[in-house]
Amino acid sequence: MLRNAFFQALREIRRNLMRSLLTAIGIVIGIASVIAMVNIGKGASKSITQSVEKLGSNTLYIMPGQQRGPGNRGAIEIPFKKKDLETLRSSLYALEAISPVENASMTIIYKDQNYRTNIRGVENDYLVAQNWNLQEGRAFDKSELRTGQNVCIVGQTVIKTLFAPSELILGKRIRLKNFSCEVIGILEAKGANTFGSDQDDILLVPFSLFQRRISGSDNIHLMIAAVKENIPLVEAKVQIERLLRERRRIDSANEDNFSVRSMTALIDTISEVTTILTIMLGAVAAISLVVGGIGIMNIMLVSVTERTREIGIRMAVGAMAKDILIQFLIESIVLSGLGGIVGVVLGVAISFGATLWLDIALVIDPAITMIALLFSMLIGIVFGIIPARKAANMNPIDALRYE
Amino acid sequence: MILLENIEKTYGAGETATTVLQGINLKIEEGEFVAIMGPSGSGKSTLLNILGTLDVPSRGKYLFLDTEVGTLSQDQRALFRRHILGFIFQGYNLLKKTTSLENVEIPLIYQGLGVKTCKMMAYEALKKVGLEDRIFYEPGQLSGGQQQRVAIARAMVAHPKVLIADEPTGNLDTKRGHEIMELIATFNKQGITVIMVTHEEDIAAYASRTIYLRDGMIEKEVNRAS
Ligand SMILES: Nc1ncnc2c1ncn2[C@@H]1O[C@H](COP(=O)(O)OP(=O)(O)OP(=O)(O)O)[C@@H](O)[C@H]1O
Ligand SMILES: [Mg+2]
Numbered sequence: 150m151l152r153n154a155f156f157q158a159l160r161e162i163r164r165n166l167m168r169s170l171l172t173a174i175g176i177v178i179g180i181a182s183v184i185a186m187v188n189i190g191k192g193a194s195k196s197i198t199q200s201v202e203k204l205g206s207n208t209l210y211i212m213p214g215q216q217r218g219p220g221n222r223g224a225i226e227i228p229f230k231k232k233d234l235e236t237l238r239s240s241l242y243a244l245e246a247i248s249p250v251e252n253a254s255m256t257i258i259y260k261d262q263n264y265r266t267n268i269r270g271v272e273n274d275y276l277v278a279q280n281w282n283l284q285e286g287r288a289f290d291k292s293e294l295r296t297g298q299n300v301c302i303v304g305q306t307v308i309k310t311l312f313a314p315s316e317l318i319l320g321k322r323i324r325l326k327n328f329s330c331e332v333i334g335i336l337e338a339k340g341a342n343t344f345g346s347d348q349d350d351i352l353l354v355p356f357s358l359f360q361r362r363i364s365g366s367d368n369i370h371l372m373i374a375a376v377k378e379n380i381p382l383v384e385a386k387v388q389i390e391r392l393l394r395e396r397r398r399i400d401s402a403n404e405d406n407f408s409v410r411s412m413t414a415l416i417d418t419i420s421e422v423t424t425i426l427t428i429m430l431g432a433v434a435a436i437s438l439v440v441g442g443i444g445i446m447n448i449m450l451v452s453v454t455e456r457t458r459e460i461g462i463r464m465a466v467g468a469m470a471k472d473i474l475i476q477f478l479i480e481s482i483v484l485s486g487l488g489g490i491v492g493v494v495l496g497v498a499i500s501f502g503a504t505l506w507l508d509i510a511l512v513i514d515p516a517i518t519m520i521a522l523l524f525s526m527l528i529g530i531v532f533g534i535i536p537a538r539k540a541a542n543m544n545p546i547d548a549l550r551y552e
Numbered sequence: 553m554i555l556l557e558n559i560e561k562t563y564g565a566g567e568t569a570t571t572v573l574q575g576i577n578l579k580i581e582e583g584e585f586v587a588i589m590g591p592s593g594s595g596k597s598t599l600l601n602i603l604g605t606l607d608v609p610s611r612g613k614y615l616f617l618d619t620e621v622g623t624l625s626q627d628q629r630a631l632f633r634r635h636i637l638g639f640i641f642q643g644y645n646l647l648k649k650t651t652s653l654e655n656v657e658i659p660l661i662y663q664g665l666g667v668k669t670c671k672m673m674a675y676e677a678l679k680k681v682g683l684e685d686r687i688f689y690e691p692g693q694l695s696g697g698q699q700q701r702v703a704i705a706r707a708m709v710a711h712p713k714v715l716i717a718d719e720p721t722g723n724l725d726t727k728r729g730h731e732i733m734e735l736i737a738t739f740n741k742q743g744i745t746v747i748m749v750t751h752e753e754d755i756a757a758y759a760s761r762t763i764y765l766r767d768g769m770i771e772k773e774v775n776r777a778s
Contacts (some may be wrong), residue, residue: 164649462646464606465604466706466710467663
């Protein structure tokens, strides 16, 4: 009986193919957008999480001032000094590495080539914290760091731009605005970061050299610290905060005038945002599903009226009310279910296209796929019940006489 | 087998109420072939629909064997039609865009028979009415006489005890009409009770008894010694 009703429903849909297609489109769009939204959302947050983790999920960023929302720092901003760095490094066992970081964008010159790149003043711990290895050469040595000697470590993009393919690079001198430095090391390629900027477009110099020749001050505006593997990030964060509060003599009544932030916090923020977006878009998709369901109800009501005669004939040959009910209910379930299947296929295709276009991970969530399919059938039941009952409650003789 | 006592049927209520059947008493034995005649509007179809349980009387008693049909629920009446009755209508009442085979299958499907059995039995029934070469034709591709034969196959496929026919030849020319009547007469000879409404004397001549209705009452009965 059910099997038969199923095939009967398929036949009925084929008989009114155009109308069925147009009716199911609401469901197709609804399901496709739900699938696409969820998959793209998950893919995006997965990609972001992955690349943030590559940056180092055990990394802390220590900055003067309090960040109160994006780009809105508190009034008092006292930069760190070398002594702060030394104290953190020597007194905190939890830290694996800690390095000051300062950036500038400058033109560098080699032979007759000019190239604008990122100059970054760091110490060797920067490479540890970033988990960044040298492909060739060596890191800075102690005296180079202390006295700020004219040496540098170059990234892959800089090399590709300035040097000929087979050229010997180590030992060559690169000129900057007012000084030159000898290349002592070559960084491994790191590729683009989460936000798409090329991390290999870089030239590292000793931090003290940067201070002396570029920034011209002894201020430190950023320190990057890597926390030892077996120590929780929050614990290290609390230790750093306590130490800095002590050094800066901040009493309990006052807020920190610095901030210690981690990439995991960033991940949390991002996933929060993507979750909210997913929910909102999901709600929009759900509304379109309801609209699709109403479309199905509408067309099923039309169909029941059109087929009043048929209902009468079926009742005359012995169909009970429930047989008629099942027939029309299955028809609307099959209609919305087919819409659901097409919607899933379309949604997966859109997710796939989006992953190529947006360069994010491809995530096909099997749970949401199943839920979407079941939900589309549920819509068939919910919106099919009224037309089906209308059909089942017909009086045989009235149905037969219907013109 | 069938006993009607004081069957009345009234449409509407109050001022506009019209009584279409006013106290029909009728007894039909198993294996009989009964024709019902009468002027248009005399209540023939109404009576037939009550006999077929498609409609319910306003008053009166309808006994089928020992069952009081009036007390049956809607579902029970559906089962009664499913297992005991077969219907033929003046307008054929086949499902559109549905092949002969599928049309004939419908009663069997409601009996819960397997797909293969349904197909086999439907084919046999179509063969009996001489349409084995038209099983995949849809009503739109068949002549009136052929459509009515599909309808007969559908009525007979589940081996009913009673065949109910409302002007089965009403839409057909004389020759086709008689072909249809020959078929119905064959089924009657096999023991099936036939109750038929007709306007034409020569069609009624196939029946063993003719009942004349006028204004919702039985005017006379004529027995035809066979
Ligand atoms: N649903 C209804 N509501 C009101 N009156 C009805 C209804 N059905 C039938 N009637 C009336 O009942 C009367 C008998 O109708 P019925 O169809 O039984 O006549 P009939 O004898 O079959 O006529 P015909 O030979 O033209 O088919 C008619 O006057 C008709 O108008
Ligand atoms: Mg009539």
